[in-house]
Amino acid sequence: MSFRRAISATAVAGGTAALMLAGVTAASAHVGVTPDKTDANAYALLTFGIPHGCDDYGTTKVTITLPGELNDAQPTVNPNWTVEKVVEQLPEPKKLADGATITKRTSQIVYTAKAPLKPELRDALVLSVKLPDTAGKTLHFPTLQNCEQGQTDWSEIAKDGQDPHSLKAPAPSLTVTAAAADGHGSHASTTDTAAETAGTAQASSVNGSVSDDGAQARSWAGLVAGVGGLALGGAALMRSRNRTPAEAPAPGNASDPRK
Numbered sequence: 001m002s003f004r005r006a007i008s009a010t011a012v013a014g015g016t017a018a019l020m021l022a023g024v025t026a027a028s029a030h031v032g033v034t035p036d037k038t039d040a041n042a043y044a045l046l047t048f049g050i051p052h053g054c055d056d057y058g059t060t061k062v063t064i065t066l067p068g069e070l071n072d073a074q075p076t077v078n079p080n081w082t083v084e085k086v087v088e089q090l091p092e093p094k095k096l097a098d099g100a101t102i103t104k105r106t107s108q109i110v111y112t113a114k115a116p117l118k119p120e121l122r123d124a125l126v127l128s129v130k131l132p133d134t135a136g137k138t139l140h141f142p143t144l145q146n147c148e149q150g151q152t153d154w155s156e157i158a159k160d161g162q163d164p165h166s167l168k169a170p171a172p173s174l175t176v177t178a179a180a181a182d183g184h185g186s187h188a189s190t191t192d193t194a195a196e197t198a199g200t201a202q203a204s205s206v207n208g209s210v211s212d213d214g215a216q217a218r219s220w221a222g223l224v225a226g227v228g229g230l231a232l233g234g235a236a237l238m239r240s241r242n243r244t245p246a247e248a249p250a251p252g253n254a255s256d257p258r259k
Contacts, residue, residue: 031062031143031154033172040179041133045076046141048125048172050117053154054147058116061146062125064109065155067139069132071096072106076126081111097133116148135178140171 031053036045050062062081066073071094075083086108093101111125132139142155155171158164 030170031145031172033141033174035174038131038174038177040131040135040176042179043128043130046073046127046129046174048127048141048143050123050125050145052119053145053152054119054150056119057148057150058113058118059145059147060113060116061144062111062113063144063146064111064125064127065142065144066105066107066109066129067141069137069139070106070129071102072129073109074128075109075111076128078111078123078125080115080117080123081113081125083109083111085109131176133179135176138173138175140173142171 031051032049034047034049036047038044048062048064050059053059073085075085077083085106087104088107090103090105093103094105095101109125109127117123140157142153145152145154152169154169156167156169157171157173158167164170
């Protein structure tokens, strides 16, 4: 009975770990963007999670196109990549809400890998931007992922009534929400959290594995728990097989104090 119970426990633990690993792989399939805030007119840090995009080939370059609603972006330094801004000339001068006028804008941020990012690893690229002052607007960031062989163009945008989850290569996106009730949307209100978030993302990227959201971290935690259960089940199996009953003393060998 102990042998059969140990086998059952090991099988269950192994199956659970396999399912969790499959979930992690599925969650890592797309380039996504995770903002630290979405308040209208706020300064936000946008973290782009870079997974495998060309099957078994490493990623060599990532080009993030900014939506027309954004005039600029400040890229966070990542030790694994070089980075440059692509500036475009506007067809006509653009007047900003503060009264200033611009004739150019940053249209793209290009990260080039110092060494190809291996397909089994992830990295994070962080941009600081000022969000538009209009709530309800969805911003799309078409992202081209170049690899040692091939490329993936994450630029599909769902049409009206179309399920975004049906897209094969969706563009990373976020939706601007209403400004905070206290009206704090300035750079000063995000200075502390910006430094902390950027530092965390960079420290993780140096180690070569960065999750693009909390669900990813929870999936890995579940996987570790499943593997731990597998190990405990195996240990129980070994103990049950190695245990032998204690030998009983042979009749007549025990000493008799009366003799």
